[in-house]
Amino acid sequence: MVENQKNIPFAFRHFTPEALRRALRKMHLIRLFEEGAEESYMRGLIHGTMHLSIGQEASAVASCMELTDADKITSTHRGHGHCIAKGADVGRMFAEFFGKETGYCHGRGGSMHIADVKTGNLGANGIVGGGLPIAVGAALTARRLGRDDVTVCFFGDGANNEGAFHEALNMAAIWKLPVIFVCENNRYGMSTPATYATAVKNIADRAVAYAMPGITVDGNDFSAVAEAMHTAVARARAGEGPSLIESLTYRWRGHSKSDRNRYRSKDEIEDWMSRDPIMRFRTDLIAHGVLDAAGAEAIEAEAKAAVAAGIDFARESPSPAITDVTKFVHAEAAA
Amino acid sequence: MPVEVIMPKVDMDMAAGKLAVWHVAEGEVVKKGAALFDIETDKAAMEVEAPATGRLHHILAVPGVTVPVGAPIAFIYAEGEAVGPAPATAAGQPAEAALAAAAPPGAEVAVAASAAVATPETEVEGLRATPAARRLAREAALALEVLSGTGPKGRIQRSDVEAEIARRRQPPLPAGSGPAPGTVEARPLSRVEPVAPVDWEPQPGGLHVTTRKGTGTPLLLVHGFAADSFGWRPLEEALPRDLPLIRIDLPSHGRSPLRQIGGFADLARALVQAFDRLGDGPVHLLGHSLGGALALALADIRPRRIRSLSLIAPAGLGPEIDGAALNGIARASCTESLTPWLKRLTARPAGISDDFARAAMLGRIDPGLRAAQQDMARALFPDGVQAFDLTAAVERVAMPALMVWGRDDHILPWRQALAAPGEVALHLLKGVGHVPHLEDPETVAGLIARHLAA
Amino acid sequence: MNAQTLFPEVQQREMSFAEAIRDAMAIALERDPTVILMGEDIGVYGGAFQVTGDLIERFGADRVIDTPISELGGAGVAVGAALTGLKPIFEFQFSDFAALAMEQIVNQAAKLRYMLGGEAAVPVVFRMPSGSGTGAAAQHSQSFEAWFGHVPGLKVVQPSTPADAKGLLLAALEDPDPVIIFEHKLLYKMKGPVPLGHYTTPIGKAAVVREGSAVTIVASAIMVHRALEAAAELAKEGIEAEVIDLRSVRPIDRATIIASVRKTGKLVCVYEGVRTLGVGAEISALIAESEAFDYLDAPIQRLGGAEAPIPYNPDLERAAVPQTPDILSVVRRLVRGEV
Structure with a gap:
């Protein structure tokens, strides 16, 4: 029995089949949401640019597996996956993309600022490294208020060269704050390879400088990410301080809609696409008897329907009143 | 070593000054203390005296040029000193030296030229007025063009409009009840004033003085009864353009304060006081009618400062006067009642146009002013008789004098000119009435210009 | 029954601005247990200027938190804490160092509420x-008040008295x-x-600290004291200046300034920040755009800091800001009507 257990990956030992099926559904939702957004963009329904995380779904979903609504995340410009992983509704997300009043930010934020404070998502951030100190602050709040909430701070490989990264990790470490820094290393900061821009081999190596555990995992391996997160979250909840997890992954699409992919080869992209994290997870789920092929199809179909309904909801939603351009700058004056 | 002539600092935060005019030409002799050049600052024109006696050379700044304070603008060479190339100058002229070269404090009483008559003598600029002045003028239906500004560069300020309103004693028209604001032409000038006699209060302050800049000795203008300085305008335009002018509004006339006048002596005293405040430089003097009488008095009291005297139909040389016309003009409260009396002023009634009459009424719109002038007329011309006599003064005239009279003067008969001694040049103009400077300004200006040049 | 009702005469005490x-x-x-100092x-x-003083002894290191020399990170931690339920008061050692934290102040703190469609609040106080x-x-x-005053989402105040320093901080x-x-x-x-x-001093409300009819002087921070000193001197010359303590740069108290200029017709703005594109420009513009325009009886005058960095030499330093x-x-x- 024990020997058997050892051969079973962490996720399939640790999570209930229901939780694993929900994880698959979220991964499909992320993929389909972004594909739907991409298509809407091409149809001219969305006027801003967007940063797609297609190919990184396992990392986002696995990182949020053990989080409750009381736990916080800070996200990045490539944050749709984190948002859905933390429990956001794709209809309100689409509405935000479409700039509608029913969107998460009432049309004021768009793709780059989607947040859902009620589910603990403190928001995507348009500034590389912008969320790092904020995550430390959120962890400080939890400490000060005596709660055992943790904060997961998502950022990319580009952010690890921002001063904010170093200041934030240092402060989280000296104060032993319950924060998990998750670096989704998708190999490029826009066009600049992380291997060029970063002095250390692994970004996780930087944890040493801040006296915290640092681990590099295959970000397309759902279970590997989930296992590393499990350890880090437990450490944080126990008051032992922060951790740094480097999640190696890859974005299939360009940096944004204006990317012409001049800095990477077709072969490289296709190689990564052949290692699709969703198909990998789905295969593993079937292999471990969590679901069968028909069940998997049903989950994908359900996600497809949710995305279609979300787009309809967004299209039919009202736009904000033009006269409300300064609404939400400050708190409404108390009546 | 020649003496450096610099642009002096005459104002606390003056960094540069604009050279207005040189009073001495290149190579001419100048005496230390004599007027050398004028500068214009934000506040006023200021005369600068020569720092040394000698010949002026190397004029480096021409009129209109702005020169930094302390910069040399010319050099004065002692008589006989060899004139070489313009010397290099020591930087950093001490401020004391610069200040020493500044004009005497007396020069400050010269008031900025009024905006209304500024056009001929200054570069064309839009009318300057503060928003507050514009608003007040708008509310009072006053045209800003008739005001003179006391602010920098003649800017009309709130106080200027308030003073004008106070002078006119005219309550602002209720909004919406009158004509469009700011359109003087549309004002109901012929509105009938209340019949009850108007009380008026004497006002403080000195006589109103305006100037026109130019070159050389200025001509001081003294207007007649019930007129004001604006009446000189046709003559001014006919006179040489660079002739500097000083205009004085008599008490209870134009923009001068209302004053109680017991008799001619009071009026003469007020004029002398105003004259003394102008500084101590010489002037040519010109007066018309009552202003002629006053000019005679002034020439008698301050003969040393009067280079020449010009009199147009002066009063005071005989008892006869058309008292009815004077009282009628002083009393008239609307254009319709004013016009018939005005028509007595010229040789032929057609000489007074409707426009002229309307403009004249506008200048007399203040009932307080009219009441004060009626009182003045009673004091000066009781029972239609000139109650003052200047025949003795005309006998004593010490400076070159000129008299111009219209042969068809209905107000003062030209034969009163015969009271003048033989030294006074007498010009009797045919087909001209009591106001030759309005009826034939070119002829009058020509006579005066020749007289001043002599 | 509290001490103040028992001893109504003991309602105020002489304190320094820092106290x-x-x-x-x-x-x-x-x-408020959610308040922390950073x-x-x-x-x-x-504190570099002994403002926090003994507070660490009274409230402990959990609530009076020394930060590393990390202005960007520190400010960001304060923003994150505010976003999640605390009320941090973050002290910059010098306002100049806020330039290091512009990102967190301008891109994050000022904008989060708006970007998130009113679904979040950042009740942080930055002391500079x-x-x-x-x-x-x-x-x-x-003096960076104009910089930050330019950012919607921020409120910017400049107390000039100990009483307002306390009241504005509590209001903040x-x-x-x-x-x-x-x-x-x-x-x-x-x-x-x-x-x-x-007690609180309302943010966005200027104070008329001296009434007068001849000219309005709008001043901020230490300039209020210089303006009052000047006004006392001017009074001896018969010039009654009205002095307004701006107190709040953003939101700016349009009504008080406009009412005063309507009365006096003349405006002088005195502020320490660099003169060009500074607080005075905003005050001048709001008057020019307002109904007070028609009451202006002279050009508006601005006295601000020199177009230079603040120099070291004491005479130069004095010359660089209005005195x-x-x-x-x-x-x-x-x-006198000379300008």
Whole structure:
């Protein structure tokens, strides 16, 4: 029995089949949401640019597996996956993309600022490294208020060269704050390879400088990410301080809609696409008897329907009143 | 070593000054203390005296040029000193030296030229007025063009409009009840004033003085009864353009304060006081009618400062006067009642146009002013008789004098000119009435210009 | 029945500007467990200007938190804490160092509520010792109020008295949005009466600190004192100047300034920040755009900091920002109609 257990990956030992099926559904939702957004963009329904995380779904979903609504995340410009992983509704997300009043930010934020404070998502951030100190602050709040909430701070490989990264990790470490820094290393900061821009081999190596555990995992391996997160979250909840997890992954699409992919080869992209994290997870789920092929199809179909309904909801939603351009700058004056 | 002539600092935060005019030409002799050049600052024109006696050379700044304070603008060479190339100058002229070269404090009483008559003598600029002045003028239906500004560069300020309103004693028209604001032409000038006699209060302050800049000795203008300085305008335009002018509004006339006048002596005293405040430089003097009488008095009291005297139909040389016309003009409260009396002023009634009459009424719109002038007329011309006599003064005239009279003067008969001694040049103009400077300004200006040049 | 009703005469006490701020922070820490202090050397050192003083002894290191020398990170931690339920008061050692934290103040704190469609609030207070006069030269003497005043989402105040320093800080803590308080370093030792206990000075409200009819002087921070000094001197010459303590740069109190200029017809703005594109430009523009325009009887005058970094040499340093004689001179010229 024990020997058997050892051969079973962490996720399939640790999570209930229901939780694993929900994880698959979220991964499909992320993929389909972004594909739907991409298509809407091409149809001219969305006027801003967007940063797609297609190919990184396992990392986002696995990182949020053990989080409750009381736990916080800070996200990045490539944050749709984190948002859905933390429990956001794709209809309100689409509405935000479409700039509608029913969107998460009432049309004021768009793709780059989607947040859902009620589910603990403190928001995507348009500034590389912008969320790092904020995550430390959120962890400080939890400490000060005596709660055992943790904060997961998502950022990319580009952010690890921002001063904010170093200041934030240092402060989280000296104060032993319950924060998990998750670096989704998708190999490029826009066009600049992380291997060029970063002095250390692994970004996780930087944890040493801040006296915290640092681990590099295959970000397309759902279970590997989930296992590393499990350890880090437990450490944080126990008051032992922060951790740094480097999640190696890859974005299939360009940096944004204006990317012409001049800095990477077709072969490289296709190689990564052949290692699709969703198909990998789905295969593993079937292999471990969590679901069968028909069940998997049903989950994908359900996600497809949710995305279609979300787009309809967004299209039919009202736009904000033009006269409300300064609404939400400050708190409404108390009546 | 020649003496450096610099642009002096005459104002606390003056960094540069604009050279207005040189009073001495290149190579001419100048005496230390004599007027050398004028500068214009934000506040006023200021005369600068020569720092040394000698010949002026190397004029480096021409009129209109702005020169930094302390910069040399010319050099004065002692008589006989060899004139070489313009010397290099020591930087950093001490401020004391610069200040020493500044004009005497007396020069400050010269008031900025009024905006209304500024056009001929200054570069064309839009009318300057503060928003507050514009608003007040708008509310009072006053045209800003008739005001003179006391602010920098003649800017009309709130106080200027308030003073004008106070002078006119005219309550602002209720909004919406009158004509469009700011359109003087549309004002109901012929509105009938209340019949009850108007009380008026004497006002403080000195006589109103305006100037026109130019070159050389200025001509001081003294207007007649019930007129004001604006009446000189046709003559001014006919006179040489660079002739500097000083205009004085008599008490209870134009923009001068209302004053109680017991008799001619009071009026003469007020004029002398105003004259003394102008500084101590010489002037040519010109007066018309009552202003002629006053000019005679002034020439008698301050003969040393009067280079020449010009009199147009002066009063005071005989008892006869058309008292009815004077009282009628002083009393008239609307254009319709004013016009018939005005028509007595010229040789032929057609000489007074409707426009002229309307403009004249506008200048007399203040009932307080009219009441004060009626009182003045009673004091000066009781029972239609000139109650003052200047025949003795005309006998004593010490400076070159000129008299111009219209042969068809209905107000003062030209034969009163015969009271003048033989030294006074007498010009009797045919087909001209009591106001030759309005009826034939070119002829009058020509006579005066020749007289001043002599 | 509290002490004040028992002893109504003991309602205020003479305090220095720094003491008044400390008093406000102590009251806030006492009243509200979510209030924390953050900043460099605010603990046992007591703050670079001894403003936090002994608060660490009274409230402990959990609530009076020394940060590493990490302005960007520190400010960001304060923003994150505010976003999630705390009310941090973050002290910059010098306002100049806020330039290191522009990202968190301008891109994050100021915008989060808006970007998130009103679904979040960042009730953080940034305290910034500012201004020249200490011989600290170019990087420790600046006045950045116009910079931050340019950012929607921020509120920016500049107290000039101990009482307002306390009242505005307590108001800032009650405000659900980020507030930046510029504290002029030369005012820290200034004493004045300060009401005891909790009270607030409204943000966005200027104070007419001297009434007059001849000219309106709108001044901020230490310039208020220079303006009042000038006004007293001018009164001897028969010139009654009205002095307005701006107190709040954003939102700016349009109504008070407009009402005053309508009355006087003349406006002088006195502020320490660089003259060009500064607070005075905003005040001038709001008058030019308002109904007070028709009451202006002279050009508006601005007295601001020199177009130069703050120099070290004491004479140069004084010359770089408006002093009382500068105010006297400009008002005299304005009232005499010389400008």
